Amino acid sequence: xxRLPYTRxxxxxxxxxxxxxxxxxxxxxxxxxxxxxxxxxxxxxxxEQSWLLSIGFVGMALGATFGGLLSDRFGRRTVFAAxxxxxxxxxxxxxLVNTLAALLLLRFLVGLxxxxxxxxxxxxxxxxxxxxxxxxxxxxxxxxxxxxWILAALIGFFIVPLSEDGWRWAFLAxxxxxxxxxxxxxxxxxxxLFLERRGRVEEAEAVVRSFEExxxxxxxxxxxxxxxxxxxxxxLWSPNYRVRTAGIWIVWFCVNFSYYGAFIWLPTLLYAQGFxxxxxxxxxxxxxxxxxxxYAVAAFLxxxxxxxxxxxxxxxxxxxxxxxxGMAGEVWQILxxxxxxxFFNLGAWGALYAITPEIYPTSVRGSGAGAAAGFGRIxxxxxxxxxxxxxxxxxxxxxxxxxxxxxxxxxAAAYFLLPEQAGTSLDTA
Numbered sequence: 001x002x003r004l005p006y007t008r009x010x011x012x013x014x015x016x017x018x019x020x021x022x023x024x025x026x027x028x029x030x031x032x033x034x035x036x037x038x039x040x041x042x043x044x045x046x047x048e049q050s051w052l053l054s055i056g057f058v059g060m061a062l063g064a065t066f067g068g069l070l071s072d073r074f075g076r077r078t079v080f081a082a083x084x085x086x087x088x089x090x091x092x093x094x095x096l097v098n099t100l101a102a103l104l105l106l107r108f109l110v111g112l113x114x115x116x117x118x119x120x121x122x123x124x125x126x127x128x129x130x131x132x133x134x135x136x137x138x139x140x141x142x143x144x145x146x147x148x149w150i151l152a153a154l155i156g157f158f159i160v161p162l163s164e165d166g167w168r169w170a171f172l173a174x175x176x177x178x179x180x181x182x183x184x185x186x187x188x189x190x191x192x193l194f195l196e197r198r199g200r201v202e203e204a205e206a207v208v209r210s211f212e213e214x215x216x217x218x219x220x221x222x223x224x225x226x227x228x229x230x231x232x233x234x235x236l237w238s239p240n241y242r243v244r245t246a247g248i249w250i251v252w253f254c255v256n257f258s259y260y261g262a263f264i265w266l267p268t269l270l271y272a273q274g275f276x277x278x279x280x281x282x283x284x285x286x287x288x289x290x291x292x293x294x295y296a297v298a299a300f301l302x303x304x305x306x307x308x309x310x311x312x313x314x315x316x317x318x319x320x321x322x323x324x325x326g327m328a329g330e331v332w333q334i335l336x337x338x339x340x341x342x343f344f345n346l347g348a349w350g351a352l353y354a355i356t357p358e359i360y361p362t363s364v365r366g367s368g369a370g371a372a373a374g375f376g377r378i379x380x381x382x383x384x385x386x387x388x389x390x391x392x393x394x395x396x397x398x399x400x401x402x403x404x405x406x407x408x409x410x411x412a413a414a415y416f417l418l419p420e421q422a423g424t425s426l427d428t429a
Contacts (some may be wrong), residue, residue: 001127001128001129001130001192001193001208001211002129002130002131002134002425002426003130003131004130004211004212004215004217005130005215006130006133007211007214007215008214009189009210009211009214009215010128010129010130010137010211010214012187012188013124013125013128013188013189014125014137014140014141016183016184016187016188017080017121017124017125017141017184017188018140018141018143018144019144019180019183020080020084020117020121020177020180020184021117021118021121021141021142021144021145021148022144022145022147022148022151023084023088023148023174023176023177023180024087024114024117024118024145024148024177025144025145025146025147025148025149025151025152026148026149026151026152026155026173026174027087027091027110027114027148027152027174027177028056028114028148028149028152029148029149029151029152029153029156029288030091030152030155030156030170030171030173030174031052031053031056031107031264032053032152032156032263032264032265032266032267032268032284033152033153033155033156033157033160033170033267033281033284034156034160034167034170034171035049035052035053035268036049036267036268036271036280037160037161037166037167038052038103038167039052041164041167042100044100046388047388048100049268050384050385050387050388051100051104051385052100052103052104052107053264053265053384054380054381054382054384054385055104055107055108055111056107056108056110056111056114057111057115057260057377057380057381057384058108058111058377058381059107059108059109059110059111059112059113059114059115060111060112060114060115060377060380061111061115061374061375061377061378061380061381062111062112062115062374063083063111063112063113063114063115063116063117063374064115064116064118064119064370064371064373064374064376064377065115065370065371065373065374065375066116066370066374067079067083067115067116067117067119067120067366067370068116068119068120068123068366068367068368068369068370068371068373068374069366069367069370070116070366071119071120071123071194071366071370072194072363072364072365072366072367075190075191075194075195075198076120076121076123076124076127076190076191076194076366077124077184077185077188077189077190077191078185078190079116079120080117080120080121080124080184080188081181081182081184081185082113082116082181083112083113083114083116083117083120084113084117084177084178084180084181084184085113085177085178085181086109086110086112086113086116087109087110087111087112087113087114087117087174087177088113088174088175088176088177088178088179088180088181089175089178090106090107090109090110090113091106091110091171091174091175091177092171092172092174092175092178093106094106094107094110094171094174095168095169095170095171095172096168110174113177115373115374115377116370118353118373119356119357119366119369119370119372119373120366120369120370121141122138122141122142122353122356122357122369123191123357123365123366123369124188124191125137125138125141126138126354126357126358126365126426127191127192127193127194127357127362127365127426128189128191128192128211131423131424131425131426132303132423133303134354134358134426135302135303135307135351135354135355135358135421135422136299136300136302136303136354138350138353138354138357139295139298139299139302139350139351139353139354140295140299141353142295142346142349142350142353142354143291143292143295143296143299143346143350145291145346145349146288146291146292146294146295146346149288149291150285150288150289150291153281153284153285153288154285155170155173156170156267156281156284156285157281157282157285160281161281189207189210189211190203190207191207192204192205192207192208193362193426194362194366195207197362197363235363235364235367236360236364236367236368236371241359241360241364241368243416243418244359244360244416244417244418245368245371245372246416247413247414247415247416247417248355248356248359248368248372248416248417249371249372249375249376250409250410250413250416251311251315251352251376251410251413251414251417252352252356252372252373252375252376252379253375253376253378253379253410254315254379254406254407254409254410254413255315255345255348255349255352255376255407255410256376256377256378256379256380256383257379257380257382257383257403257406258318258322258345258383258403258404258406258407258410259345259349259380260379260380260383260384261383261384261386261387261399261403262322262325262341262345262400262403263345264383264384265384265387266284266287266338267280267281267284268280269391269396270283270284270334283331283334283335283338286335286338286339287335287338287339287341287342288342289339289342290338290339290340290342290343291342291343291345291346293343294314294342294343294344294345294346294347294350295346295347295350297343297347298310298314298346298347298348298350298351299350301313301351302350302351302354302422303422303423306420306422307351307354307355307358307417307420307421307422308355308414308415308417308418308420310347310351311348311351311352311355311411311414311417312411312412312414312415313411314344314345314347314348314351315344315348315407315408315410315411315414316407316408316411317340317343317344317347317348318341318344318345318348318404318407319403319404319405319406319407319408319411320340320344320404321337321340321341321343321344321345321404322341322400322401322403322404322407323400323401323404324336324337324340324341325337325338325340325341325400326396326397326398326399326400326401326403326404327397327400345407348407348410355417355421356368356369356372356373357369358421358426359417359421360427361427362426362427365426387399390402
C-alpha cells in the first residue's frame, strides 16, 4: 500500500472519511452557537452553560479511548461507521428536548460517538495512504474539520437567529451523519494492515488488489504476516513507547485545552464585549475561514519540513496569536488576531493528526491514537469550565495568555515524538 501511487481509489477514501470528519466538526461547532441561544432562551446561568459546553467532551474522552481499542479489535471502518450512527441520532434527538438534564444526557452520547470517530478515521486514512504523501493526506483529512466548522458557523449565522426555536432546527441537521454511516460502512475499504494482523489475509489481499487495479499496476502477492491479537493498553507505556506516549499525551492535552477553551466560548466572549448575537456569529464565521489556509500550509510542510518541526512551529504561532487576541480591543484587531489563531491552531491540529498514528505499530495503532485523544479530551472538558472562572478573576488578556503558554508547552513536548516518520513506511508489527 505504501509504494502505490495516489489513485481515484484514494480520493474516494478521502471524500468518504472527510465528509464524516466534517460532520463531526459541524456537530462540535454547533454547540458553541446553539449553546448561546439555548442559554438565552432557558435563562441558564454561566455555570449551567459551562456544563452544556463541557458534557460532550466527557463523552469524547471516553469515546476516543474505547473507540481506539475497539478499532484494533473489530476494525477501523466498522467502528468509524458505528460512531456516525451514535452521534447523528443523539444530535437529532437533541432538537426535541425541553430540559437541561435531557440535553446534557444526549450531548454526552453525542460526545461518545464524536470522540471515537476522529482517531479511528485518521488511523484508517493513514494505513491506506501512499508513504510519500501519507502525512499530507491525513492533514487534508483534518482540513475537512474547517469545512464542518464553517457549516456550523453558517447554520449559527443564518438559522439559529431566525426564531426562538432556531437552535432546534440546527440540531436536526445533525441527523445527516447517521445517514452517511451507510456510505462509510459499505463504500470504504477496511485497512489491509488491520485485516492481515487479524489473520484475514484474503480480505487484506482483496483490498490491496483494488488499489493496484485503480493504479494500473500488476498485483504483487505479499508474504502474510502471522495473526496478532490486539495488545493491551499497557503496551503503550512499555520501554519502547513510553517516551513518545508521554510526549503525544502532553501535546494532545495542550492543544485541546487552548483550542476548545478559546473557540467553544468565542461567540459568547464576543457577545460579552458588546457585539449582538448576529455580529458575534458573523465575526466567528470570518475567523473560522482562516482555518483553511492553515491546513493547506501544514499539509505542504509535513512532507517537507517533517511532522515534528511543523507541529512545533504551528503551536508556537498559536501561542503568539493567542496572546495578541487577548490584548485586542478594536474590531480589526480582534479579527486579525482571531484569524491568526485560527490559522496556526488548525494547522497544528493537522500536523498532530498526521503524527499520532505513525508513532505506533499496527497492533496498537488504534489504541495509541485513541488513548492520546482520550487524554487530550480531559483538557477539553476542563477548559470550558475554567474559562468563566479565569475570565472573572483575571480578565480576557490573562485568559488568552494562559492559552498561549499552554500552546508553547505543547510545542516543547512535540520534540519527544521520535523518530521522525516523514517518508518512512508504517510499522506493521
